Amino acid sequence: MKRRTRRTIGVVIPAHNEERLIADCVASVARAARAPALAGAPVHIVVVCDACTDRTAEIVTSLGHTALTCDARNVGLARALGADAAMARGAQWLAFTDADTVVCAQWLASQLALRSDVVCGTVGVEDWDVYGDAMRLHFERTYRDEDGHRHIHGANLGICAAAYRRVGGFASLENSEDVAIVGALEASGARIAWSAAPRVVTSARTTFRATAGFGATLASVAAAAGMVEGIRG
Numbered sequence: 219m220k221r222r223t224r225r226t227i228g229v230v231i232p233a234h235n236e237e238r239l240i241a242d243c244v245a246s247v248a249r250a251a252r253a254p255a256l257a258g259a260p261v262h263i264v265v266v267c268d269a270c271t272d273r274t275a276e277i278v279t280s281l282g283h284t285a286l287t288c289d290a291r292n293v294g295l296a297r298a299l300g301a302d303a304a305m306a307r308g309a310q311w312l313a314f315t316d317a318d319t320v321v322c323a324q325w326l327a328s329q330l331a332l333r334s335d336v337v338c339g340t341v342g343v344e345d346w347d348v349y350g351d352a353m354r355l356h357f358e359r360t361y362r363d364e365d366g367h368r369h370i371h372g373a374n375l376g377i378c379a380a381a382y383r384r385v386g387g388f389a390s391l392e393n394s395e396d397v398a399i400v401g402a403l404e405a406s407g408a409r410i411a412w413s414a415a416p417r418v419v420t421s422a423r424t425t426f427r428a429t430a431g432f433g434a435t436l437a438s439v440a441a442a443a444g445m446v447e448g449i450r451g
Contacts, residue, residue, distance in 0.1 A: 224259045227251070227326055228304020228379075229313045231265045232296035232372075236317035237272040239421070240265065244281055246320040255327035264303050265317070266296040274317075294395030297372070298388040305379050312382055314396075316373040318421035328416040329376035335408035336381065338400060339374030339416040340367055346422055353422075364414050372396035374418045381408045 229247050233240055244263060251261035263283040267275040269291045278285035286299055301312050313329060315321055319341075322328075329337045340363045346354040362369065375396055385402040388395050404410060 224257050225310040225330065226308045227256075227259060227261045227311045227313060227330075228301065228307065228309030229261060229263045229315065229326070230297055230300030230304060231263070231315055231317055232268060232293050232300065233265050233270065233274050233317040234268050234291070235270050235272045236274050237277060239318050240274050240277055241281065242320055243315065243317050244278060244283055246322075247315065247325075248281075248283075249323050250321050250325040250327070253324055253327040255324070255331070260308070261326065262304050262307050262309060264300040266300040268292070268296040290390075292390055292392050293372070294388045294391035294398075297395060298390070301382060301387060305383075310379050312377045312379055314372055314375040314377075315418060316420065319373040320419050321374075322417040325374075325416050325418065326376075328413070332411040332413055332415065334411035335378045336400065336403050336410040337376035337416060338367075338370055338410060338412050339376075339418065340364075340369055340414045341371050341373055341418055341420045343422045344419050348422060365412065367412050367414065369412075370397050370400045371418075371420075373420045374416055375400075376416070377403070378408075381406070384408075 231243060244265065247263055264286060265274070265278040265283060266286045266288060269289050270287070275285040275287060284303065286303060288296060288299060290296065297314060304312060311330060313326055342363070343357065372395065381403055385399065385406050389398050391398060400410070
């Protein structure tokens with residue numbers, strides 16, 4: 219029988235005007251928190267509402283979870299604030315996703331089962347309506363969705379709190395904050411699992427929030443290939 223873990227877990231979700239999507243995201247995380255393999259380990263969900271002018275924070279609190287607010291428009295700072303809040307509540311494992319993402323029921327259990335300091339997961343996309351079949355086929359041909367990949371996504375990332383503290387946490391970067399911290403963790407000697415086991419589905423929307431994130435990458439690829447005209451965040 220596999221040994222079950224009871225490590226306290228903090229899940230951090232940065233959000234900017236995500237009232238349409240945040241409930242689905244949070245509900246998926248709450249479902250993952252109930253996975254039997256976690257053996258009832260405490261899971262604290264923290265949504266950091268960065269410069270929100272909509273009902274994002276209200277929705278999160280109505281669902282019984284923590285909504286922090288800031289006015290930085292800086293995803294690195296938002297993730298860091300959420301991580302600090304989670305660790306203040308005793309989190310020993312930090313899991314990160316994005317507000318336009320839905321995680322699978324075994325997402326947290328899969329991260330912990332890898333017994334690493336860091337887990338870098340892959341992402342999937344179900345709705346390609348904006349881009350069409352050409353972009354979907356391009357993604358399927360070029361994206362490495364398997365163990366041993368080298369993708370880094372803030373939408374599917376897990377970090378041991380001790381390793382997180384050792385490298386000083388997320389830098390206050392407006393984009394690529396996930397790449398920066400994984401680079402720092404790798405340089406520190408942290409054990410990194412490049413795994414396709416923790417599953418998430420994220421958005422291919424063109425109204426993306428991060429100027430160098432997954433959505434922006436899709437848009438630049440599509441524009442270069444002439445798949446969609448006039449895409450912008």
